[in-house]
Amino acid sequence: MGVLDGRVACITGGTRGIGLAIARAFIDEGANVVINGRDAAKAAASIDELGAGDAVHFIAGDVKLREDCERIVEGTVEHYGRIDVLVPNAGGGSDYAPVAQMTDEAMQDAMLWNFWHTFWTMRTALNHMIPSEWGRIIAMSSVEGKMGKPAISSYVASKHAINGLCKSAAKEVGTLGITVNAVCPGAIETDVMMAQGPGAAEAMGLTYEGLLQTFAEESAIKRLNEVDDVAAVCVLLASDAGAGITGSMISIDGGTSPY
């Protein structure tokens, strides 16, 4: 018997990295899970890897598009009949540069990818959760949702915005059996980090290895976090035991964030 037996979860960007680890943890606890990604081929490999049969379903979509965000959530309800847990997990940034050189396009890209996607999926999901008076929204923020590194202001600002969104929404639905939390992981060497890290490092005047080292050195554990660290906290927040935790920004960062 799992702590998520009978629950239905939707995870954006769930085909790899943190999202895939959350999907696996949720399935292990008895949930049915929709995972999302842009690439159906990558998803097929992930679904094979999960080996969860009917307990996993893939919905393709680009979270930078509102209609896709809404379709992913609505598609979850259509496929499994409900949505209990939403994890807006996809995110990233591009064309990192100091604010003085940052382009509108780079700022907009990060805001769409991180903030707007979280807002669009949250709004759609809440309209299903409010009538059923049960729900869990677990937004993927970051240690950079509490702090700030130079040259990645787009990422930092959009993750801070997610935290604010969660705090407001938590108060709106707090008496309706719905919790809204953000998890704030430290640096994890996911596929997204490997893809975007070198660009971010260059903008900071570092090598990729130097960037990872900077993150590790800031922490108390002097190493990077792991995807399973985040998944364990998501299971708790998604479970009945998490009913009393809302509006929180849970640090999973090896002791980096000061608050």
Added chain:
Amino acid sequence: MGKLDGKVACITGGTRSIGRAMADAFLAEGASVVVNGRDEAKGRACLDEMGAGDRADFYAGDASQQSAVEGLIDFTIERFGQLDICCLNSGGVQMTAPVAQMTDEEWRLEVDWNLNHVFWGMRRSLNHMIPRQSGRIIVTSSVEGKLGKPGISGYVATKHAVNGLVKAAAHEVGTLGITVNAILPGIIETDIVRATGPDSAIAMGLDGYDALIEMFAQESSIKRPNTVEEVAAVAVLLASDAARNMTGCLFPVDGGTMPY
């Protein structure tokens, strides 16, 4: 198979309320647990209720006293051969008063009970955990460790101090397989809140105990007090292998009360 199979925990103030819920949850996950409290009879009754046989024991002592806190840790190691999880959970106030009327005696008690107890327990535990390169320290702080209510300045100040202690210690032992975290519950109707709540309400100028509980509930998003089980679930997570990379964390269980 439990998440804490083979682990050994001790819990200050573990016979009732939050500490007791932690003890029950740890036992359910396979750990052995020593609970602590001042009253021997209550401790024995608690062991009977828990029904965990040889996996549970009781150590009598006042958590505001250094000898009792250190004695609990030494007893646990002697009794079960090791200490993996140290929950420094006891705490509270005896009297409430605005700063202008706060007595030295009450202030010293609160510093000993809420702050020094955590320091004594943490230091003793770390000296056992550091050579073993493994351990979990879980401190029961409070929503008042980040906020501040009138009339309970000693509690607020010591819980803020505890948060600082947790963060500093987390950095000291972060590479040694030891995590140090605090849980920050919102108001919970524990035995101690029921005992001291009426006086706290008066010190805050409120119309009785129910008004005090209602004031805390209204500050939250869920508009109700938290429960001991909600805190215990977080303690299990922090004690488990899954949380090996979570440290220095001030984990709120407050229904959305704190702004950060």
